[in-house]
Amino acid sequence: MSKLDKKNAAWIYEKMNDIRNFEDEVHRIFTSGEIPGFVHLYAGEEAVATGVCAHLTDADYITSTHRGHGHCIAKGCDLNGMMAEIFGKETGLCKGKGGSMHIADIDKGMLGANGMVGGGFPIAVGAGLRNKYLKTDNVVVCFFGDGAANEGTFHEGINLAAIWKLPVIFVCENNLFAEATPQSYSSASKTIAQRGIAYDIPGVSVDGMDLKEVYKTAGEAIDRARKGDGPTIIECLTYRKYGHFEGDEQKYKAKEGLEKERADLDCIQLFREEAIASKLLTKEQADGIEANSVKAIAKAIQFAQESPIPRPEALYEDVYAD
Amino acid sequence: MSKLDKKNAAWIYEKMNDIRNFEDEVHRIFTSGEIPGFVHLYAGEEAVATGVCAHLTDADYITSTHRGHGHCIAKGCDLNGMMAEIFGKETGLCKGKGGSMHIADIDKGMLGANGMVGGGFPIAVGAGLRNKYLKTDNVVVCFFGDGAANEGTFHEGINLAAIWKLPVIFVCENNLFAEATPQSYSSASKTIAQRGIAYDIPGVSVDGMDLKEVYKTAGEAIDRARKGDGPTIIECLTYRKYGHFEGDEQKYKAKEGLEKERADLDCIQLFREEAIASKLLTKEQADGIEANSVKAIAKAIQFAQESPIPRPEALYEDVYAD
């Protein structure tokens, strides 16, 4: 497992900033009406996507969720192409035909955001089966929410990965809520991690706001998977900065207790301080990354805005491969 | 919880014999070609259905499986109507339109055998919700196989029953195999019982060949459920006397180890000895029950054979209720 070093730290800090800036800007633009449809923002949960994906190469796969922008960015998807996709432009990663909930880039190992909650489990298992069958040491990370954990696909998928000892890491982003429903209500088990026992695989719970903890735990699980020791469930306790989707009033979030605790944490800020203190980043470097990230996102927006909409014939294309 | 007394014991011994005789005869007749379609025999597992259903009244519900004859008989379904159904006759419990895999009698609380493995979980949850909503103290027993435990419906169903504290008892008939696939392969967890942890509910494993153990454990779980304390998983280790369905060569059953151990046990014989030794039954009584049972099944077969086939118009009836 690669240790958190200066190179990693810079990469992670950049991706964290890219995600945050991307989402903050999408939030702003959505409000202006320039972006149509449903948009679920990842802001606040950056430590999870980056802490996990820091261990992956393009040859490793991930499956994502409806809240997929963060995973995409952490997996190396092009910011311009992503933004153009969300704008529904021809230059989008999916030619504007997928939109926010379906951004994908298979060449980057990104098997798609997914509009179906729980849709990723079986797909991740399939990619894991493929990795094992081809005798690669590549892994698959299946990101999913606390709400998704109650779909039957969770059970079937993890059981399959476990009996076949597939290189799949199941990363739960437990942000306390599925839409307006608290995890404490929807899951009979207190934690998602404890469900590992039902599949005789490790299940661990980590503070998803703490980049270093996520990084370390993910690294261990990914190593295990690469060595052929099978799947792990990692439950990351995290929090989304915005509503479930754009327009959500969030009446359900309490102003105190665990919610306040989580809301008060900013994983990016925490990592910045931590990384500077432990000399993984210099202050100047961090400032530079931040400034560059702002610029990169501004460029992505400009790219998206200036891109053409899809040709009408595109409606009929890409249904079947020849 | 009712204790195992003379009255219960006689009832149980009668139902055990009815099931065994019913299945042995169906086996015989199937071979002769008089019964069409798929038939999955319950013989060998009698202690489970009877040990559980002994605690139920007509106002309690059960959901069953493709291997449903035993559950039907233990829940009080009419033997003549059952046999006629398996023969596809107009006098069958379902007018000959359901067959072996779909025998049902809602008035008896029998919500149907089910051709879909795992199909019973959600239905049982719904009946449990109904019982709770109507503030009854009636329960629902959901019978399922070790193979069914790997369907997503297992997970969704038990999680729902657990978060809503529904009066549903999930009884796994672990007969070591799902068709030709051993439970040790198909489930990542060693036991089905341990999965209770994933739902924060009790999960217990019992010797399903031991009527008294099944009876006691089921009684406790049903009591808990009636009191509003929610669901339990009971895993009964059992064994089917015949193949998966009629015609199965059973190459997959080992001639030694756990399989031999199970094959050597006969839950009916064991209960007979046990009950006579502990004075729950006299030998004469037991002999009488056995003889009566043989007669009852013979009568059922005659009834089925002599019954008319359905009227042609029946094809079009019973699709919609008016």
Next chain:
Amino acid sequence: MTRKITFMKAINEAMDQSMERDERVILLGEDIAGGATIEHLGNEGAWGGVFGVTKGLVEKYGRERVIDTPISEMGYMGAAVGAAATGLRPVPELMFNDFIGFCFDTLLAQGSKMRYMFGGKARIPLTVRTCHGAGASAAAQHSGSYYGLLGSIPGIKVVVPSNAYDAKGLLNAAIEDDNIVMFFEDKTLYGIKEEVPEEYYTVEIGKAKVKKTGTDLTIVTIGKMLYVALEVAEKLETDGVNVEVIDLVTVAPWDQETIINSVKKTGRLIIIDEANPHNNTATDISSVVADKGFDYLDGPIKCICAPNTPVPFASNLEKLYIPNADKVFDLAHELIADLKKS
């Protein structure tokens, strides 16, 4: 009758009145109340469904009757079947009809077949509410129209209201019905406001509605496609062409009599259906008319449907995807070419 309410409110009112009339009616679904077990909310709902259709009902009927579910479509939809089979009248919501793949067995093989398999001994008074339709930039997994797919299953009834009045009356009728009724709400209609009586009433399931009588051409529509047809009819009127517009209302079992009678009169038929083009309700209607109504036909039957593609995200493509007045107009012109010559 001057009160105007939205399509969404009409549906809400039907649930409200049905729940008031019958204690056995319960609602189930993901965030249909929202905020279950959250202390500071109590009986106050956080959401009332993703579009707000069930808003206010939890406050009135409590969380025992307006039940938030985990994301477990097979679980709670199957539970609804089980509860219906044992005497309740559940009204589960499937948030988007595109999620049908997560609970399909429950409808295809369990609920719809129980009565038949059990020899007539089961009743499944179950109404499944769901929403469909493109036009909200919701992309491929949240914009499909699957009423036709459900309509192919024996034992299931399917209704697709086009307006607030019908929506309320049909939903009441569905909840009164002792069968599985799939109730499809076009999400792009939620905001339209129309006159709707305050009192409880029902609209008959299985009856199509002639929205405009005409003699030259019949256009049959499903759901909001009605408005496309009306637009075309108006345009053609100026050409002196008299269009009969029929709102199908019920997709399964659909009203053969009304449609065949219309074709008997007009001799020409167009069907507009937002579903993908194959094996859908439009083709079903066409095939029945091509059989039983063949002798009345003066020309080919035209089905105007979505193309054989998923729903694209980009707004310009999505607009092209949905059948529109231009397309219908062009085809209508073809059909009535002879008429105009004479």
Next chain:
Amino acid sequence: MTRKITFMKAINEAMDQSMERDERVILLGEDIAGGATIEHLGNEGAWGGVFGVTKGLVEKYGRERVIDTPISEMGYMGAAVGAAATGLRPVPELMFNDFIGFCFDTLLAQGSKMRYMFGGKARIPLTVRTCHGAGASAAAQHSGSYYGLLGSIPGIKVVVPSNAYDAKGLLNAAIEDDNIVMFFEDKTLYGIKEEVPEEYYTVEIGKAKVKKTGTDLTIVTIGKMLYVALEVAEKLETDGVNVEVIDLVTVAPWDQETIINSVKKTGRLIIIDEANPHNNTATDISSVVADKGFDYLDGPIKCICAPNTPVPFASNLEKLYIPNADKVFDLAHELIADLKKS
């Protein structure tokens, strides 16, 4: 070419040869080998599928390529989609097509839409084998015919072979295809023996086959309904009526050209489809002909399908359920009444 093998063996041989040609082809399903991890069996399969269609393959290719799955249809079918999207060519088996409700999302919303949603960047070379059809007394949950239901989904191809030769060639073609192909096997055909070449060959997906040429009446059939049509054709021949019989072979996308050309010649059309009657392939064909082929029609188009009911268990009812030669014969007589007069 004199070797005769069963329909089942032909399918088995296609898998065998496809696996031999391409290492990326793997099989997945419940007990398709049977006895996974059982010591005394090792690589010997205990079952080879519930009907024995995959028999012998695990012995030849090992358990890495012939993979028994737990009873988790959504899990393994979705895994097949994931494996296909990442470069394998999986051939999962859905034991009965009636189980589709357990894995429907995977086909409806994931696999079939991926390529489109991803802007053309995904290939899903996936062949799903399954079996359908009444006639085996398997009752309501094991006897349905759902090829039409699957055929309504854009992005999916659907084939239904009627004979051993086509079965082998189509399955090979399906496995070579870079799309999702649903391969439907009629369980009541497994035992028929026919001449089948030993070597590898493919049969084109998307082409219907004219099995008998004729000039008076076109009968289009799906799967084993072919034999019903041939029986009727033979009977009518003695009346001097010349029937053209077309085996549809591919249900989605089906071959419009062949069928319309036939109707152009005969002017009369019957379609036989064992699916339930609404929104099925027969209605789809009828609707297309009622549009594009209208001018060639001399009479109504007749769809002969199963009734709008689940499949009953009792053998006498099940026999009535399946479209049969008597029904077709009667309708054919109606259609050709004018012909016989003249």
